[in-house]
Amino acid sequence: MRYLLLILALVALAGCMKPSDMAERTGYYFGDAGFLDHSQTRRTGNWRLQADSFIYIAQGPFVPPGHPYARPNVVAEETFNGFVEYFPQVRRAKTPLGLDGAMQEARAAGADYLLYTRFARGEDNVGNWEEYQDTDNAVGRDRSVVQVMLIQTSNRYLVDSATIRSRGGFLTFYDAKPEDLLGPPLEEYARSLLGVRATEEFQ
Template sequence: MRNLVVLLALLALSGCMKVSDLGEGARYHLSDAGVLNHSETRRFNNLRVQPDSFIYIGQGSFVPAGGAYPRPNVVAEEAFQAFVEYFPLVRRAPAPLGLEQALGEARNAGAHYLLYARFARADDRIGNADEWADQEALDRLGVDSSVIQIMLIETSTRYLIDTATIRSRGGLLTMRDNKPEDLLGPPLEDYARSLLGVSR
């Protein structure tokens, strides 16, 4: 009898959940288990910015450790795609820049903030037949991973508003034909939302 009451209570509670909540929960658990792509963002400040802030996006020319060679400005490109949905005033540098040069470009553009990123690590593992033919190394089989570092700097004062590190790894179901840079979009979009203090 006691088991029946517990079962009925669980069924009643599960009936209150929306389908989207169940789907989000399943996606979270599958990504945490390594079946789907997974990312973890560590922000060092929890400050928010105004939605009408003008953000200029730049990327350093640092070549990531790990032996992968992504496109030179790929983090800035992905950040622009992620931020443009949430911030109407956003621009990006057309090519990698040093920090001082990026700050100068942001000031010249009239931006309130500079979002400056670098691709710290990129590990492009074997995920298809072409990559296997190139490398033929069993220890290189697996899922891709990446680490990017972000600084959000107020252009007028050079004050560091926020820093973040985003670690991403691919999943077993999503590893085919993927590259480390393919992992950047969703966590950058999450970061843009966190700057506004909104959830999905």
């Protein structure tokens, strides 16, 4: 009930808000209420990067509990897709790597930063009839937990770290996988490193 009241209050304020701000707020509250995909990112710092920073992206060889069949390099792939729009100088490791191996490749490429990622946990619940017949998992929303570390390659200084927790929505869980939740929050993390809000991109 309180979510409905909040949405109605937002509608009442529509005359005072830009349409882009209104859409962003409405999407947030629908996600928080569980109807749409939702994520929460907790950063340890508020470091900002220059847009011309050279970032090398890698993923650790860690099998996420709850989702052992995830593509081995899926977090690095989704991170690259989210960062390439905001950082022109970005490259990605082709396969999962340990931290030392990832740092060696980042330095060899001449990168300023290594963005090291880990698929910490996944919860792949049943999202269609075929899965319902083939597994004993519960029917419902998927969840994922991703951890990232931003490290300077020159001195291995940990510039920033973050944990991104995501869950699917009741209106979007059909035929979904935990990795489907990764893209939007990783793109939002890229924007946060530049200090840019999503609604500012189109102003």
